[in-house]
Amino acid sequence: MLNFLIPLLAIAAYASDPITLAEDTRESASAVLIETLKTGTTEDRLRAARAMARIQSQYYAESLNLALKDKKPAIREEAAWALGQLSIDASSSPANSITAALIHSSGDRKKRVRAASAEALGKTGGKDAEKRLITLMNDSSALVRREAAMGLFRLRTLKRIPEYSTATVKALTQGIGDRDSQTRMLSTYAFSRFAEPRAISALLRVLRDEDAATRLFALRGLAKIGDKTSNQAGLKALSDSDAGVRTAAVNLLAAAKSPSLILAKTLKDPSIHVRAASAKNLANPIPIRRLLKDPSPFVHAAAVERLAELLKEEVAEEFAPLVNDLDWRIRRAVIKSAKHLPKSGPGWIQAGLKDVDLNVRVAALELADNEAVAAVLADPKAELEMIGTAV
Secondary structure, rough: OHHHHEEEEHHHHHHHHHHHHHHHHOOOHHHHHHHHHHHHHHHHHHHHHHHHHHHHHHHHHHHHHHOOOOHHHHHHHHHHHHHHHHOOOOOOOOOOHHHHHHHHHHHOOOOOHHHHHHHHHHHHHHOOOHHHHHHHHHOOOHHHHHOOOOOOOOHOOOOOOOOOOOHHHHHHHHHHOOOOOOOHHHHHHOOHHHHHHHHHHHHHHHHHOOOOHHHHHHHHHHHOOOHHHHHHHHHHHHHOOOOOHHHHHHHHHHHHHOHHHHHHHHHHHOOOHHHHHHHHOOOOOOHHHHHOOOOHHHHHHHHHHHHHHHHHHHHHHHHHHHHOOOOHHHHHHHHHHHHHHHOOOOOOOOOOOOOOHHHHHHHHHHHHHHHHHHHHHHHOOOHHHHHHHHO
């Protein structure tokens, strides 16, 4: 009897909570949510704002705009965040009223409200959003400066702006020198996804930062630029105490088309990620061959793929037995290498489609010809059938 009652009680509780019901059913115009945001308890008003954010319907924009003027800072903060969520889809065009309201709330006396507004402005974009975020990079609160840096990054990521303006580059490079370590890290991160030559000097300077993540993002930013003037910095970073930074240094030297500068010591680095990055980027097959004997399958696999890319059919006979290797990572590497071997590769792909490991079969399916993919799709019991529909 108890087992029968528990589900009924759960259903009754669900039905008695209209906020959860509206959120879970994605009600795009819920009168309940609007009324709750106005007159509910503080807890319920916060929940209503969050529900509106998750539903992401522009219908709720007006109610959330009004909530930005609420007496309770927690409500203002939640409303600001919610307005950003309404516009996070890069294909959407937020109303100017949303941006204007967020610009106003970014001057709130409470730093958490200003920070939430800065975060939201990065999602909405719109008239004067970039200008306001640049100003917020000088806010007295580190919390706000952090969100302003990420806001400027989001403007570009979400295509609210085509590229960083000169003023934005200046503000972010200023952020790289901020007294707050998180602001420095996030400002550096803002340059790690796009090639921005105007930031080279600042990125080189911050390689001395005490924070490993900041150094890593600086190297990634320099790698995006791919300028040989960063080679010396990359060489120095190969001796960094952090494995992630050393890995980024290897990738930087490769991006700058200077793989010959990747030192032999990286082949014996204690980090498998550094050794694997070396395997993937070295241009000379001889040192890469040493990594075929690496104790880590992760590194071994990287060496297999790189050698196949460089030597093509020359490694066909040597690598053929690896199709049956005991480690699935090695087998997958061989299958992924098949694209570089037009003669031997098709046979490896066929073997990969029958492999006992799903990871290997997926790799094979991605390279299989139309006939092989069609055969997978024709078999409703095949484990790869759903994956095949996306190939």
